[in-house]
Amino acid sequence: MRYVIIGSGVAGIAAIEAIRSADREGEIFLVGDDPYGFYSRPGLAYYLTGELHDKALFPRTADDFRRLRFHYIKGRATQVLRAEHVLHLADESSVPYDRLLIAMGAHAIPLGVPGADLDGVLKLDHMQDAKRILKQARRGKPAVVIGGGITALEITEGLRARGMKVHYLLRGDRYWSNVLDEHESHIIEHRLREDGVTLHHHAEVAEVMGTKGKVNGVRLGNGKTLPCKLVAYAIGVRPQVELARQSGLAVDRGITVNEYLQTSDPDIFAAGDVAQVYDPMSGRSILDTLWNPAREQGYTAGLNMAGRTTAYIKPPPFNVTRLAGLTTTIIGTVGSGRDHDLAGIARGDSETWRQLPDAMVAQTGFDVNRVRLLLGEKTLLGAIVMGDQKLSFPLQKIISRHVDISPIRDRLLAPNAKVGDIVAEFWASCSAGLKS
Amino acid sequence: MKFLRVFNRSANKHAILTAGQVVPDSARCVQCGICTYNCPVGIDVRDHAWRGEPVRHSHCITCGECVARCPRGVLRFEQTDLFSKED
Secondary structure (H helix, E strand, O other): OEEEEEOOOHHHHHHHHHHHHHOOOOEEEEEEOOOOOOOOOOOHHHHHHOOOOHHHHOOOOHHHHHHHOOEEEEOOEEEEEOOOOEEEEOOOOEEEOOEEEEOOOEEEOOOOOOOOOOEOEEOOOOHHHHHHHHHHOOOOOEEEEEEOHHHHHHHHHHHHHOOOEEEEEOOOOOOOOOOOOHHHHHHHHHHHHHOOOEEEOOOOEEEEEEEOOEEEEEEEOOOOEEEOOEEEEEOOEEEOOHHHHHOOOOEOOOEEEOOOOEOOOOOEEEOHHHEEEEEOOOOEEEEEOOHHHHHHHHHHHHHHHOOOOOOOOOOOOEEEEEEOOEEEEEEEOOOOOOOOOOOOOOOOOEHHHHOOOOOEEEEEOOOOOEEEEEEOOOOEEEEEEEOOOOOHHHHHHHHHOOOOOHHHHHHHHOOOOOHHHHHHHHHHHHHHHHOO | OHHHHHHOOOOOHHHHHHHEEEEEOHHHOOOOOHHHHHOOOOOOHHHHHHHOOOOOOOOOOOOOHHHHHOOOOOEEEEEOOOOOOOO
């Protein structure tokens, strides 16, 4: 059996581990075009701030890869000839396959304004991008950051750590408005200001200006200009579906797959940021741009490719990240609507987070220890925990196990309810059976 | 209840450190490597997080650096069965 995987991100690596667990003999080929191979993409944020050296971002040594026994092909996939079961690469070589996994990920949506191709206009997709940002950052000089979600803040923090004067431009009136509520957005914005970031609201870049091919400023929609040496954008990512579309596979916002990660072609699978995965529980097909779901999807795809039929059970999306230095947990369904700073899904995001059904909100915390719960009829549908994370793990379990919270529902909705304490007590009383 | 004590602000931090081990929650981990990078005795904590294995390494001195520095809240201390007293 010949397994071919396109993409050296966590979905591809997890697929290799899964295939090897089920098939010791089959040949595995990994086709990747990231010159740095497999590393922690989310960790690039900490490389930018200086918390890590780039070498620390690689979880696997060459020996680890050798033990998995696969052939690494450095190259870019250009075409899949499905009837012939052959993958064509950019260097005109061909890779035959019995089972193919497309795990090419997603790329930053381009900044579609005049001047976006000037030297100094940067994004954060890969290690190369991170190195470019570090190379072009200039202490004391101004930089403009455009976009929303987690990546915009990661870039902002990274540039601040390098001593740049950062102007963060928001098109709307608050940060990440379709996931955070007003209070949470303001907590984040307050912290950004304290860190020396200048925030601009209702500000849109109409043009990037430059001289001799290099950025020297931006012109806003209202005519105002801001001088800067660097423009970084993070307005969302787009799954790389071109290869799949050209090959005749079913494609929507991502490559559509069933709960076995199988595309419209039974011998071709997709996993990770590129995949739009069917969730039998909700009946919807959802994009996720989260590391752990990508790993689990890759693993499940690998098992299915090796003949171990396994359904991917999508848990409620869950992410813990740092927003303006504040550790924030986002679980399940917490927001709604559109964010004007994002043209598509952001990294570290999930489409489930903004599908807010009829839910009541219980909240507590008026400084940077905040818990917001989204209550359904009998269960918790979502939660945000900012600051003190002690409730993050209990809430994750209560939500993912659909625990019946009827005993505490009324207390949670009472005015001035001490939501944190109520949840902590409830968790202590029911945790014996759930803590695993 | 034993678990509530962990929430109690006046809980004895040292008691927990000496009787506990570092336990990862794999679902949160993004393999950034900050844990391993900061371990003073060179344990590959990141690898434990990938495999979902508590750190039972003889070199672990429960200094708490990895737990404190993880930006994603992956790691926590939990009391081990071997040495804890009854309530």
